[in-house]
Amino acid sequence: MPTPARPPASLSARLSRSLVLWVCALWLMTALGTTWYVRTEVNDVYDSALSESAWRLLDLVSHEMDEHGASPVLGEAPPPRSGSFPLHLAPHHLIYQITSPDGRLLLRSADAPTEVLAPEVRYGFSEQGAWRVFSLTHPTRQARIHVADALQHRQHTQIDIVLSLLLPLLGLLPFLALLIRHITQRELASVGALADQIRERSDRNLSPLSSAGLPAELTVITERSNHLLQRLSGALDTERALAANAAHELRTPLATTRLRLQGVQALLGQQPTEVVQRELQHAMDSLAQLSRRTEKLLQMSRAESGAALARERVPLTRLAAAVAQEFWADPALLNRLQLQLPEHGEPEALGDFDALAIALRNLLENAARHAPQGPIVLGVQLPARLSVSDCGPGIPPERQADLLQRHHQQAQAATPPSTQAEGPLPRVAPQPGYGLGLSIVSTIIERQGGRLSLQSPAPGRTDPSHPGLCVTLDLLPAPAAPAPQTGQARGHS
Amino acid sequence: MRILLIEDDPQLSEALASFLRAKGFVVDTAGTLAQARATLPAAHWGAVLLDLHLPDGDGLSLLPLLQRQHPDSSVIVLTARDQITDRIRGLDAGADDYLVKPFDPEELLARLRAVERRRGGASGQGATLTLGALSVDLARDRVRVNGQAVELTAKEWALLRVMASRPERIHSRESLLDALYGFDDDTDSNTLEVFISNLRRKIGRERIQTLRGLGYRLAGDAGA
Numbered sequence: 001m002p003t004p005a006r007p008p009a010s011l012s013a014r015l016s017r018s019l020v021l022w023v024c025a026l027w028l029m030t031a032l033g034t035t036w037y038v039r040t041e042v043n044d045v046y047d048s049a050l051s052e053s054a055w056r057l058l059d060l061v062s063h064e065m066d067e068h069g070a071s072p073v074l075g076e077a078p079p080p081r082s083g084s085f086p087l088h089l090a091p092h093h094l095i096y097q098i099t100s101p102d103g104r105l106l107l108r109s110a111d112a113p114t115e116v117l118a119p120e121v122r123y124g125f126s127e128q129g130a131w132r133v134f135s136l137t138h139p140t141r142q143a144r145i146h147v148a149d150a151l152q153h154r155q156h157t158q159i160d161i162v163l164s165l166l167l168p169l170l171g172l173l174p175f176l177a178l179l180i181r182h183i184t185q186r187e188l189a190s191v192g193a194l195a196d197q198i199r200e201r202s203d204r205n206l207s208p209l210s211s212a213g214l215p216a217e218l219t220v221i222t223e224r225s226n227h228l229l230q231r232l233s234g235a236l237d238t239e240r241a242l243a244a245n246a247a248h249e250l251r252t253p254l255a256t257t258r259l260r261l262q263g264v265q266a267l268l269g270q271q272p273t274e275v276v277q278r279e280l281q282h283a284m285d286s287l288a289q290l291s292r293r294t295e296k297l298l299q300m301s302r303a304e305s306g307a308a309l310a311r312e313r314v315p316l317t318r319l320a321a322a323v324a325q326e327f328w329a330d331p332a333l334l335n336r337l338q339l340q341l342p343e344h345g346e347p348e349a350l351g352d353f354d355a356l357a358i359a360l361r362n363l364l365e366n367a368a369r370h371a372p373q374g375p376i377v378l379g380v381q382l383p384a385r386l387s388v389s390d391c392g393p394g395i396p397p398e399r400q401a402d403l404l405q406r407h408h409q410q411a412q413a414a415t416p417p418s419t420q421a422e423g424p425l426p427r428v429a430p431q432p433g434y435g436l437g438l439s440i441v442s443t444i445i446e447r448q449g450g451r452l453s454l455q456s457p458a459p460g461r462t463d464p465s466h467p468g469l470c471v472t473l474d475l476l477p478a479p480a481a482p483a484p485q486t487g488q489a490r491g492h493s
Numbered sequence: 494m495r496i497l498l499i500e501d502d503p504q505l506s507e508a509l510a511s512f513l514r515a516k517g518f519v520v521d522t523a524g525t526l527a528q529a530r531a532t533l534p535a536a537h538w539g540a541v542l543l544d545l546h547l548p549d550g551d552g553l554s555l556l557p558l559l560q561r562q563h564p565d566s567s568v569i570v571l572t573a574r575d576q577i578t579d580r581i582r583g584l585d586a587g588a589d590d591y592l593v594k595p596f597d598p599e600e601l602l603a604r605l606r607a608v609e610r611r612r613g614g615a616s617g618q619g620a621t622l623t624l625g626a627l628s629v630d631l632a633r634d635r636v637r638v639n640g641q642a643v644e645l646t647a648k649e650w651a652l653l654r655v656m657a658s659r660p661e662r663i664h665s666r667e668s669l670l671d672a673l674y675g676f677d678d679d680t681d682s683n684t685l686e687v688f689i690s691n692l693r694r695k696i697g698r699e700r701i702q703t704l705r706g707l708g709y710r711l712a713g714d715a716g717a
Contacts, residue, residue, distance in 0.1 A: 247574065247575065250573075251573040251595050253505075254594070254595035255505055255508075255509075255595035255596060256502070257595075258597070259512045260508050263508070263511060263515065266515065291595045317705075317707065318707070321663050321704065322577050323577060325663060326577075326580070328660065328661035329590075335625055339702075339704060341704055341705055341706075342705075346706070353578055354577055354578050357576070
């Protein structure tokens with residue numbers, strides 16, 4: 001079973017997510033740039049300290065040699081001493097070494113290594129293992145000075161600075177996200193209100209949308225939508241008026257002609273003329289056929305119009321009851337047509353009340369026409385199913401697909417025309433099928449998102465000569481949320 | 494029975510009036526709502542045949558006035574509007590019946606005779622409803638099941654008369670209770686079920702169908 005599609009995220013949620021992601025990305029880029037800058041600046045500051053300390057040390061060495069008259073680089077080099085120079089002015093993380101030009105260690109700070117740090121370098125910066133070293137050679141006294149600091153120390157400094165920048169922002173991130181979410185929700189509340197306004201209205205409500213309190217962009221959309229709604233409402237009104245007028249214009253003269261023919265027939269009945277009677281009967285039969293065909297064509301035009309696309313809550317028991325009562329008006333069907341409702345629950349479908357009534361009417365007419373004997377059962381089942389079953393000759397499986405095609409002429413013509421006397425309703429008088437009925441049903445059900453299926457033999461039928469036909473309409477069930485009953489759904493008695 | 498025919502199409506109006514007059518009815522005609530309003534007080538109408546598509550408005554708008562002036566008149570709507578919601582709207586507005594054009598003249602005649610029966614203007618065979626083995630003679634207040642007479646109390650008969658006079662309708666609980674109020678002012682909420690149960694015991698359980706949420710209707714042998 002396919003998993004239902006996830007509902008799309010709201011505009012405020014999408015905007016909040018994008019804003020938070022972009023703020024984080026920009027913040028990370030800023031942090032990376034800052035890290036690079038801090039690293040450069042820290043190296044510059046530390047290098048400057050190395051250089052400054054080396055030059056100061058050079059002055060001290062010159063001074064001491066001048067005072068003691070001895071040069072450690074003149075061949076009688078004393079054993080290496082440690083920490084004899086007053087380098088208290090130098091930063092505590094620095095170490096130094098004083099060597100002879102040939103690389104002998106003359107003097108070093110207490111925490112300096114015993115190995116000469118950069119024996120080959122006369123002047124300038126170099127990196128030696130874990131140390132950054134500045135080397136300087138005395139121009140006259142044959143002494144070389146190496147001042148160094150630990151690279152690890154520099155890294156710790158850089159990390160400390162970067163963390164001091166990043167950690168407060170990390171802590172603020174959740175609050176920032178909440179703030180962005182709150183602001184977007186507040187600013188987009190008007191969009192949500194507009195969406196609610198559209199969601200809560202029924203398909204038939206084409207009144208203008210309210211643009212009060214909407215921002216400029218939405219006001220434009222609302223105004224243009226209202227313009228379209230107005231045009232659509234006008235078009236639908238015109239369509240309805242045209243349909244009503246067409247029905248009126250077509251049906252009224254038909255009714256008049258029938259009455260006139262009936263009157264003539266009655267007159268002839270008083271003075272029987274066999275041939276004229278027969279011709280008159282043919283004319284009346286043709287007129288009855290024309291009436292039915294007109295009705296079917298009107299139904300087909302309605303089935304293919306926008307009305308059949310409506311999605312309103314249709315209480316199926318009310319629908320079935322209303323249609324059944326139409327047919328019970330025919331004495332021939334009063335005893336045959338049974339209405340079966342579910343014991344529990346209220347089946348509701350999404351669709352158009354009138355269009356579904358046309359579908360049911362066609363199914364019942366077909367059943368009455370093709371199954372002149374036995375009960376016809378109009379059933380309503382949960383969650384949103386309607387069915388009509390009869391005790392007629394049934395439809396072989398290979399012909400069932402053909403039946404759904406428009407204009408398909410059913411070959412079934414076994415019902416004698418004389419059975420028309422069964423009931424006064426012309427629409428249920430047994431006649432050969434036009435094929436339009438089931439295709440009207442099929443069109444309506446397809447446009448309402450439902451499914452039409454045929455089953456022959458009908459469930460429970462075992463008589464092979466009259467297997468019966470059960471036509472089932474599986475409709476879109478209405479959502480479980482309670483909704484007020486529509487005016488159409490009111491019952492009557 | 495006197496009939497007021499409100500129809501704007503002169504040809505149909507004339508043809509229908511001729512047809513009904515030939516069947517023994519007294520027929521007057523009106524082509525617009527205004528004419529109908531002017532004609533209504535002129536006589537006591539047994540039935541009003543009402544077109545909805547009139548040049549000066551919707552025929553249903555006449556129903557309140559009609560019900561005020563002629564509460565006993567039956568209204569049969571004759572219209573080209575065949576949508577089920579139109580029919581429900583018409584019946585909810587107070588019409589007694591609804592026929593879609595082009596209707597069968599014989600069917601209209603049958604409906605008018607049913608109106609006559611309900612008004613007590615006819616008697617004999619035409620006023621008998623037969624549903625399978627159940628036979629209800631509305632003119633003589635007699636009920637038979639399989640040819641055997643069944644004795645009913647006045648209240649049971651009142652219920653059965655309502656259902657048998659309009660066997661094509663589903664009768665709501667409220668409308669059936671209305672039929673009982675005239676007999677018993679102390680009717681409580683279970684009274685209807687008691688009488689329905691008694692009726693079922695006498696005429697057959699399957700002959701009164703309960704349609705959950707809708708009401709009750711008379712059903713024939715096949716309607717159980």
